[in-house]
């Protein structure tokens with residue numbers, strides 16, 4: 001099909017300025033390694049791993065073969081009261097990577113479903129323990145927890161909530177962790193651990209026994225890479241423990257090597273009660289997400305139910321879909337065999353240095369970064385997000401794909417990248433940022 005303005009009309013594109021896009025479309029037809037290719041064959045280096053999900057690079061044949069084999073063998077089976085081997089195997093392989101004690105895995109189909117599942121599990125946990133009055137949730141300014149109604153209610157980004165009603169009742173937001181004095185600090189900023197005490201304030205305002213869980217992204221990714229200040233996550237953990245509040249880490253972006261360890265909870269040495277995963281779990285070759293919970297969470301819910309009774313009335317038609325499990329297993333094999341988490345860790349200094357060097361351009365107002373993810377703030381002009389989209393488009397035409405949120409660029413290349421790939425990314429950024 002030849003794409004022109006007319007033939008593009010039927011598709012309502014997500015998180016896209018549809019009218020603007022269709023007037024100036026940016027189409028890719030193929031992916032290979034760290035590159036996407038336009039229909040004419042022009043290479044576009046992918047500086048954001050798609051949407052932070054293709055950690056092992058694009059269109060890996062090992063994953064495609066595994067998915068094809070699985071679809072030809074067992075394309076689908078109901079996941080309720082029936083099982084298939086790969087889902088048990090993938091849950092086991094994930095639990096080998098997660099922090100000790102985080103060992104029960106529930107499959108979903110996206111990060112948004114993972115977040116809404118985590119909300120329900122947190123509520124069900126307290127209910128099972130006779131504390132069903134704990135229904136308040138705590139989130140954070142500038143948070144992104146997907147787009148389902150639970151995640152939208154947790155959202156700390158105004159545009160993601162503004163048009164969508166009141167959302168869940170009883171959600172309180174603590175402050176985000178961006179501080180002007182921490183501008184241009186690489187890795188964890190020195191100042192700001194005390195921002196975690198906002199949770200203590202919420203406890204004082206509402207009473208600990210009304211609060212179910214506190215949701216945070218260890219590194220707030222979509223808002224432009226806000227790295228937690230030294231001691232911040234530890235302090236949140238302490239306050240949660242003191243008051244019986246579950247700590248939920250949304251690791252949808254951070255997970256699978258982005259921070260140098262399998263998960264950010266290991267990188268920062270803080271274990272939550274529930275983790276949400278998606279994106280790089282299947283290298284984005286199949287839609288899939290998961291939550292991983294501590295054994296105490298699983299046991300509390302499961303052991304509270306009578307024998308032969310469903311313990312959690314929750315699940316999706318496609319929970320643990322066979323093709324997604326096949327993709328997940330093939331992806332974890334690649335991560336292991338190619339030592340991609342270690343590879344990302346050893347490339348991260350080179351990567352960070354080349355991105356932080358962009359500080360010299362007037363348009364850049366802050367840079368943050370940890371491991372293989374960085375955020376570059378651009379000076380706004382002509383309304384919020386105008387500079388971000390303009391720069392993003394120029395970069396595409398210069399041969400680089402990057403995710404922009406508002407006026408921030410989020411650079412997080414695949415973990416298979418080489419130093420030469422990083423050089424190409426920074427050269428293209430330089431060319432456009434100085435223009």
Ligand SMILES: Cc1ncc(COP(=O)(O)O)c(C=O)c1O
Nearest residue numbers: 110111112144145146250252253
């Ligand atoms: C931290 C976080 N949680 C949840 C989501 C939602 O994931 P999905 O788009 O797969 O629903 C995202 C997506 O970027 C995310 O960054």
